[in-house]
Amino acid sequence: MAEKYLGESIKNLGFGLMRLPMKGDEIDMEQTKRMVDAFMAKGFTYFDTAYVYIGGKSEVALKEAVVDRYPRDSFQCATKLPLWDLKDPGEMEKIFQESLDRAGLEYYDFYLLHALSAEREKQADELGAWDFMKKLKAEGRAKHIGFSFHDTAEALEHILQNHPEMEFVQLQINYVDWESESVQSRKCYEVARKYNKSVIIMEPVRGGSLAIMPPQVQEVFKKAEPEMSVASWAIRYAASLDGLITVLSGMSTEEQLNDNVSYMENFQPLNEAERATVQQVVDILNSLPTIPCTACKYCVDGCPQKINIPGIFKTMNDLTLYNNVEGAKRSYENVTKEGGKAGDCVQCGACEAHCPQKIQIIETLKKAAQTFA
Incomplete structure (x- = not known):
């Protein structure tokens, strides 16, 4: 039976390869392989990386842990093209081919322009990135094309109006940012669905911060569901939305992965009482003056003082x-x-x-x- 929308058949938990377990400066490949095996054993199939993740080592880890060990038709891979340092349109082909080579792939299932915004839309125009993406799809080297996005809903609408060829959007969505005026999770999600675009969710646990939480918040969750982890509320909240390809979780330990698959294997959307619990937590968090950093580390690369x-x-x-x-x-x-x-x-x-x-x-x-x- 044909899918109603792109990604409908993919389970609602994707493995984000941005925060893998490390041994010093190197990825802990043995632990990563065990995590991949546990993930795949429960029927999950989507792996997300990017050209810049872990200095390029993330795409190599995808090859070693997934591509070399599983049949190609048993999983989906996504990676992303960074535009911010590009000056020559020819660099796009070089980067894409390097992403293929690192991962040992002949094609990516999902290929994204990385971290688009109103400003980066202009860069994409100048570089001819839209035509490049269409070319990759026509050649079969990228099965589906889209972009990750960090900006206003108005900027997103402008891109989707001008580029209907983009098939999906990757958005930052979590219960803290849902009504945020800076992130605009709800507004961006509604724009994407208005244009019938499937959505991939990133940062559902907000860089891990929604897994830790202050004691007064943990108390609210544990009172409602004593056996469920604090992180489970964040991922289930995101996964309860319609029109999703998957919800990405950047899992760094086997413990995190095992917890995630335990409640996502037979996923149940939040019910009305659970939504009320989440709203109670949002009200508490909104009263605390914290810095809205997700530890994406985009700020670190260009810092002349190497400040963490x-x-x-x-x-x-x-x-x-x-x-x-x-x-x-x-x-x-x-x-x-x-x-x-x-x-x-x-x-x-x-x-x-x-x-x-x-x-x-x-x-x-x-x-x-x-x-x-």
């Missing part, structure tokens, strides 16, 4: 949520030991240009410098 911005922001948020001053000081020393400290920021603005969350990074680093001086 996401690490510093996580420390600041932990201090806000838990008020553990000594623990926060230890964490700050740890995240700044191999790079610059918050006070070393030279205010060049390179970080803010790459931040999907539109965080005022320079001002926030000043506050961190004052806090941990």
